[in-house]
Amino acid sequence: xxxxxxxxxxxxxAAVCAFGLASFSxxxxxxxxxxxxxxxxxxxxxxxxxxLTMENGAKDYQKxxxxxxxxxxxxIKDETDTANQIRxxxxxxxxxxxxxxxxxxxxxxxxxxxxKAVDAGIIVVNIDNRLDPDVLKSKNLNVPxxxxxxxxxxxxxxDFLGKKLKAGDEVGIIEGVSTTTNAQQRTAxxxxxxxxxxxxxxxxxxxxxxxxxxxxxxxAMLNEYPNLKALLAGNDNMAIGAVSAxxxxxxxGKVSVVGYDDITAIKPxxxxxxxxxxxxxxxxxxxxxxxxxxxxALADHKKxxxxxxxxxxxxxxxxx
Numbered sequence: 001x002x003x004x005x006x007x008x009x010x011x012x013x014a015a016v017c018a019f020g021l022a023s024f025s026x027x028x029x030x031x032x033x034x035x036x037x038x039x040x041x042x043x044x045x046x047x048x049x050x051x052l053t054m055e056n057g058a059k060d061y062q063k064x065x066x067x068x069x070x071x072x073x074x075x076i077k078d079e080t081d082t083a084n085q086i087r088x089x090x091x092x093x094x095x096x097x098x099x100x101x102x103x104x105x106x107x108x109x110x111x112x113x114x115x116k117a118v119d120a121g122i123i124v125v126n127i128d129n130r131l132d133p134d135v136l137k138s139k140n141l142n143v144p145x146x147x148x149x150x151x152x153x154x155x156x157x158x159d160f161l162g163k164k165l166k167a168g169d170e171v172g173i174i175e176g177v178s179t180t181t182n183a184q185q186r187t188a189x190x191x192x193x194x195x196x197x198x199x200x201x202x203x204x205x206x207x208x209x210x211x212x213x214x215x216x217x218x219x220a221m222l223n224e225y226p227n228l229k230a231l232l233a234g235n236d237n238m239a240i241g242a243v244s245a246x247x248x249x250x251x252x253g254k255v256s257v258v259g260y261d262d263i264t265a266i267k268p269x270x271x272x273x274x275x276x277x278x279x280x281x282x283x284x285x286x287x288x289x290x291x292x293x294x295x296x297a298l299a300d301h302k303k304x305x306x307x308x309x310x311x312x313x314x315x316x317x318x319x320x
Contacts, residue, residue, distance in 0.1 A: 158193025
């Protein structure tokens, strides 16, 4: 039997799929004739509105492209539950998914289980919080990162705040989980902006991305540094906690608060001035970008080692 016509047809379908994957608006001609890929989206805390928005965006994307891939979504209870996130990835390996799109709770601790997934032949794409490049290198791993430049985004927020400050003003930074790259990069961006403004960063403490912890850290800073002029929070959850601390200290209008993520809950605070600025890193789209990268790799039959390093996604300043 002559199989050349069938091979030519499959090659043509693969070419159509590769061409249409960036926007993923291709028709059923793009459907894998032999196997519909199963993609797992593994996120951080689903108690954080940012990741719920991410999950909903991914589900909506899959719903509109149901013939192209199947989607499994999962997340952990809180931002520091690294062990459970590792277990979720292990479950996805056992389930033999084709790709994992991962927003890691810890930039270093997730690398060993990522290696397990790659060794099992699963395509892994890193979103939101970048895996530590040095630890990846030590494991001889290449994992593409799809996400924003967190340092640049935080600097934009800090620059806007800086216009309201005078040289020598004291400010505090409420950092996310300190072992995560995005927390470190946002702190660095805030510091860059404060240096340009001539402000003095008197304290950097972890609020672990959580409202209550952010509130506790902000309260302690306000108590220790009575001349504090601003609190720069690494995400909007912690900014919400900081707003409550400012109110409790009777310093509304005297201490500015900025955040990062542009979640729905922060919008009324932006409107009435309780929060000065935040950054939109497009949660709903970020997972979609990562899914697209994984699907393109699968369609092109690429190995993990052949994937490109960084796909930078947008991050924009949001103010009143």
